[in-house]
Amino acid sequence: MPHAQAGRFPPFRLRLARLTTLLVVVSTLAVHAADVLLVATDDATLQPVLQQLQHSTMTTRAAWTSWSGQLESKSVVVARTEGDPLNAVAATTLALRSNPPRLVVVFGASRAHDPSLKAGDVVVSERFAAFDGIVSSVGALGTGSNALTWIKLPHPLITAGEKETPTPFFPADPAALAVARSLTPTQGRLVVGVLGSANQINREADRIGWIRTHWQTSTEDGESAHVAGTALLLGVPVIGLRVVDGTPAQAAELALRFMKAWK
Template sequence: MYYIHKHNIFRLVIIAFLTVIGHCAWATSPTTHNMKSVEVSSPNAPLQPIMIQGPMPIEAQYFTALLSNVTIEYAGNAVFYKGTLDGYPIVVAKTGKGLENTAAATAIGIERYHPRLIINQGTSGGHDPSLKVGDIVLGERSVNASNFKTPRLAQGEGSNPLNWNPMDIMASEGSAGEGSSAKDAEKLRFYLGDKQLIALASSLANQYERGSVVKGTIGSGNFWNNELDRIAWLNKNLGTSVEEMETASAAQIVHAYRTPFLGIRVLSNNITNHGEYDPTTAEDCQAFVAKVIKAYISNIDG
């Protein structure tokens, strides 16, 4: 009985082995049935769009008109125009004016569209007397030029903005104005533009006919400075080439999301050298940014 039992076990093992082999052969062999079929491939990951920001209609409409297959989406005060340029997905964000609108639109745009890079562009006022209306500044740096702490003065002692101290609101989670953390906050915070985008834009400077294309510092704040002494102070102490109301707030949000970023601003006026306001510069800036984006798209691998 022992040998019969052992023999039966051996037969069962052989049968199980042959069954597995047969199943594997059947699973890997080509289909031979005559039924109709279709093979559905795994989809490719969607391309990350490029986002172009402009605060006012005149700073967004020209670029939007360059897009194909445009759809429009709204969020808060922002309007997002989705389309393609040279077959590549683009989102033009009309952010609205000011630091708050721009910061909100930037965060919404990143969360919703996951852009591979963001360019904030539009008009600006000159701080550097050597720059003329129509010149373009590539934001090698941007800075919030309205973050200041005033010295303590008694009632009746007036106010002197030329004595204000810088205040870095991102220095710590403590107070930026009082207490032990306040001293660490007495500094400027500059956000650097993406070096590759700056290099690409600089390489196209000779294709811009309205004026010069230079690297510089973009100062942002919810103000419109007409005091020449204040403008000169900002230019000297912050190194500002131009002022506007958006770039630094976008840069601050973009930095938190680790997204490549560049500010590109055209001078629409410059009271330091009597350069009168010219709104047509907004279109010139967008046309130059379009050249930068087209060159970027043409260099994307694959």
């Protein structure tokens, strides 16, 4: 090759190094679609599901772990959220980007906001509400605080055209809801309602009543609505399954029965 022409191209080793780097980057961005993303709080809730998962592989990205495999002849990814909104959003986003599913199922135990609910009742999501946004009244130092005068503040979701749209409720997938409604609880009754979530544990009856009045919540947990909001933003259908004051085993059993019924 003439000297002048050779100067137009990088040395072979440099070109090979650049190609290798590109292949590494592409491989890290590769995605593998799944049928379902199952999301729950902790190992105790996930363990019965993982025991049923065939050909299971575990993946850790940053601080979050997920598992993939086969369940009821469906390709499944299982993600652990640690039960709070921030970790839930991170874990869900990582799973959705690396294994885009047809459906997200978030499941677990919950605390009742609807006073008619009893321990063991199952609540399936018609909608989700992330009720952690509030605006308080102006008050001088020493005048106290009154949570019953606060104003709810819906999350401003970014929609098409980078427009912020205040969104108090995130809808559940109608087809998945129809499947969930067909399930028979092992105890108690099945109710369709609003799954609420926040990084809160509310035990004051008046505070719970305020949340229910303003957000129509049926139950409270630390993750459901934030998982649902993440799925909504990324265009993936979602359903939520909660057992009121349930055990991890009860929540997992409900999720497994849903997986068997869902096509």
